[in-house]
Amino acid sequence: MLTHDQLQKTPLYDEHLALKARMVPFGGWEMPVQYDGIIKEHDHTRQIVSIFDISHMGEFIVDGDCVECGLDAIVTMPLVDLPVGSCRYGCILNEQGGVIDDLIVFRIEERKWFLVVNGATTQKDKAHFQKHLKEGAVFKDVSFQTGKIDIQGPLSFNVLSSFVADVGKLDYYTCDYFDLLGERVLISRTGYTGELGYEIYFPWEKTKDLWQELIGHDSVQPAGLGARDILRIEMGYSLYGHELEENISPLESGLSRFVSFDKDFIGKDVLLKQKKEGLTRRIVGISSENRRAPRQGQRIYLGSGEEIGVVTSGTFSPSLNKGIGFGFVKTQHADSGSPVIFGDNKSKNAAVISSRAFYKDGSLRNKTV
Amino acid sequence: METVEHLLYTKEHEWINIEDGEATVGISDYAQESLGDITFIELPSVGDEVEQFGEFVSVESVKAASDVFSPMSGEVIAVNEDLNENPGMINKSPYEKGWIARIKLSDSEEQSNLMTADEYSKFLVSVG
Numbered sequence: 101m102l103t104h105d106q107l108q109k110t111p112l113y114d115e116h117l118a119l120k121a122r123m124v125p126f127g128g129w130e131m132p133v134q135y136d137g138i139i140k141e142h143d144h145t146r147q148i149v150s151i152f153d154i155s156h157m158g159e160f161i162v163d164g165d166c167v168e169c170g171l172d173a174i175v176t177m178p179l180v181d182l183p184v185g186s187c188r189y190g191c192i193l194n195e196q197g198g199v200i201d202d203l204i205v206f207r208i209e210e211r212k213w214f215l216v217v218n219g220a221t222t223q224k225d226k227a228h229f230q231k232h233l234k235e236g237a238v239f240k241d242v243s244f245q246t247g248k249i250d251i252q253g254p255l256s257f258n259v260l261s262s263f264v265a266d267v268g269k270l271d272y273y274t275c276d277y278f279d280l281l282g283e284r285v286l287i288s289r290t291g292y293t294g295e296l297g298y299e300i301y302f303p304w305e306k307t308k309d310l311w312q313e314l315i316g317h318d319s320v321q322p323a324g325l326g327a328r329d330i331l332r333i334e335m336g337y338s339l340y341g342h343e344l345e346e347n348i349s350p351l352e353s354g355l356s357r358f359v360s361f362d363k364d365f366i367g368k369d370v371l372l373k374q375k376k377e378g379l380t381r382r383i384v385g386i387s388s389e390n391r392r393a394p395r396q397g398q399r400i401y402l403g404s405g406e407e408i409g410v411v412t413s414g415t416f417s418p419s420l421n422k423g424i425g426f427g428f429v430k431t432q433h434a435d436s437g438s439p440v441i442f443g444d445n446k447s448k449n450a451a452v453i454s455s456r457a458f459y460k461d462g463s464l465r466n467k468t469v
Numbered sequence: 470m471e472t473v474e475h476l477l478y479t480k481e482h483e484w485i486n487i488e489d490g491e492a493t494v495g496i497s498d499y500a501q502e503s504l505g506d507i508t509f510i511e512l513p514s515v516g517d518e519v520e521q522f523g524e525f526v527s528v529e530s531v532k533a534a535s536d537v538f539s540p541m542s543g544e545v546i547a548v549n550e551d552l553n554e555n556p557g558m559i560n561k562s563p564y565e566k567g568w569i570a571r572i573k574l575s576d577s578e579e580q581s582n583l584m585t586a587d588e589y590s591k592f593l594v595s596v597g
Contacts, residue, residue: 133532134505137505137506138505138506138531138532139506139508139531139557140506326505326531326532330531390509391508391509391529391556392509392511392529393508393509393529395534415531416508416509416529416531423508423509446527447511447527447534
């Protein structure tokens with residue numbers, strides 16, 4: 101593990117310390133896991149509105165025609181038909197069809213693309229893009245110029261519109277440039293919580309000013325990575341390093357709808373083969389019969405004791421008042437409703453296989469205008 | 470971090486309140502604070518025999534699973550059933566409503582292996 105001094109710090113590091121956040125290493129960064137309490141922060145996001153420091157994530161800009169410059173063939177989702185001002189989620193794969201990273205691509209101009217990737221994988225993603233982009237593509241890594249604050253929760257529009265009057269024009273998974281605190285900045289209506297929300301890309305050295313303005317609003321509380329993890333698991337969202345890895349295909353991790361077989365992309369051959377021959381393992385939801393949560397690395401068993409899979413993420417869900425999680429199981433045991441047991445040498449707990457979309461009452465698609 | 474004067478403490482951050490050969494056991498304010506929101510507890514059964522510093526309860530917080538060790542040996546004579554539905558009571562009231570179990574002690578001399586509130590406070594300073 102990296103020592104304290106080797107960890108990267110976001111532009112909001114001092115703000116977190118001032119708020120007495122508990123800081124932890126996360127993907128090479130020193131990040132706030134909680135401020136006041138993880139469940140409180142979760143509840144505030146579901147019911148009101150929270151801000152999250154997500155400045156550790158990587159951002160790239162690619163200039164060029166998406167097909168000619170090779171970008172379209174690096175990502176699994178289609179780009180040709182993506183309207184300017186829209187965002188699309190997908191993956192970048194290796195030649196074996198394994199996931200190098202998941203990402204969101206924004207079409208900010210006809211021939212200009214903004215890519216948001218995970219913090220821990222930014223360097224390898226960069227190398228992958230630079231290797232596979234063709235001549236004519238202009239690639240820029242703007243990760244260390246770009247701070248990022250997510251504002252998420254049913255009241256996020258009410259709060260953000262007091263700073264950006266016309267932000268209500270953004271529909272789910274669209275983006276545009278807006279004037280905010282004297283800066284012209286990119287804002288997308290996206291998120292990782294299942295609630296109505298926005299992600300704001302702000303100049304690195306001024307991100308602190310934005311944080312202070314937002315947190316000065318009566319409704320807004322800060323939320324850490326602990327709450328963010330629960331919120332995303334309740335929604336069935338994958339996390340790189342858990343459900344997504346270089347030896348896992350997006351079909352196995354339940355991301356088929358973010359893979360377009362109508363175009364060419366790196367890793368397509370292997371995925372086509374998997375599709376034809378059938379998958380041997382598949383991601384499932386695990387719904388505990390009580391408050392005990394499955395934990396990453398625990399095994400999944402049938403009642404007979406036969407081991408059928410492994411847990412990738414898990415948490416206590418405050419929204420459902422029980423333990424929930426994800427895991428990979430052998431395909432023949434992946435049907436929803438099947439009783440299973442999760443655990444390790446110390447404890448075993450009953451659960452059922454379920455859909456990964458545990459929480460269904462989120463405000464993410466709410467109309468704002 | 471809050472401690473309570475008349476209780477005895479372990480290095481694993483449990484407390485015990487001894488009264489006439491019986492005792493109530495729980496975890497300290499420091500322990501609940503370090504664990505964060507407690508979301509699940511697996512209580513022992515009444516009648517279980519426990520050993521001093523032996524595992525007897527597991528607790529889970531949103532972040533991790535941990536073991537709780539019995540401060541002294543004896544037989545479990547009651548458990549705080551309320552914690553099954555409301556384990557967060559340990560966070561709110563670690564020394565009172567968040568008690569975990571009552572034990573009939575088998576060896577009262579074991580208390581010499583425990584710390585007083587004053588010693589525990591100093592121990593907390595030393596572990597940072």
